[in-house]
Amino acid sequence: MTEVLLSLGSNQEPYRHLQAAATALRDTFGPVRFSPVYETAAVGFDGPAFLNAGAWLDTDWDVYRLDRWLHELEDALGRKRDVPRFSSRTIDIDIVFFGDAMLKGPGNLQIPRPELKHAFVLKPLTDLAPDFVVPGQGLSLRALWQQHPEAGAFYPAGHYALV
Structure with missing residues (x-):
């Protein structure tokens, strides 16, 4: 089994789509843990705020099968x-x-994802697996988060949780 950490985000009916993705992940992979949900401004364009979360699952699938399945899930949930x-x-x-x-x-x-530099990816994953060591960097997620410019000023959107 391989430990997998995912980043999830949505800004179109975000809670509905995140919850639908969480349900599909659990239906397919069994126990999946989710981070708190964070609300963040859009990055790279002007648009509505995003809800973002992290997920941790274990799978015996290879990375390419998982990537294809995730793209199919995104498409099923209306991703353009x-x-x-x-x-x-x-x-x-x-x-x-x-x-x-x-x-x-x-x-x-691309693994690790270059978006790990953004708080909306790093913080949820740090919540899930603070001691996970980033391949190629030798630093834990906790250590990366402690060095991040938004550490200490990035808080969950308390009224959202993936169940």
Whole structure:
């Protein structure tokens, strides 16, 4: 089994789409843990705020099968792929870590995800797995978060939780 950490985000009916993704993940992979949900401004474009969360699951699937399945889930939840990359979306689910793998491609698949530099990806994953050591960096998520400029000023949206 491989430990997988995912980043989830939505700014179109965000709670509904995050909850639908959480249900599909649990239905497929069994026990899945979710971080608190964070509300953040859109990055890279002007648009409604996002709700973001992290997920931790274990799988015996390979990374490519998981990536295909996640894209199919995004599509089933209304994700549009004929729009600019940085735009509003019903759901975005990225594999941030797949065990200790480091890889690029095909397509936009890159592990670890470069978006880890953003608080909306790093903080939820730190909540889930603070001692997880980032492949290629040798630092734990906790250590990365403690160095982040938004550490200490980034709080969960208390009225949302993935159940």
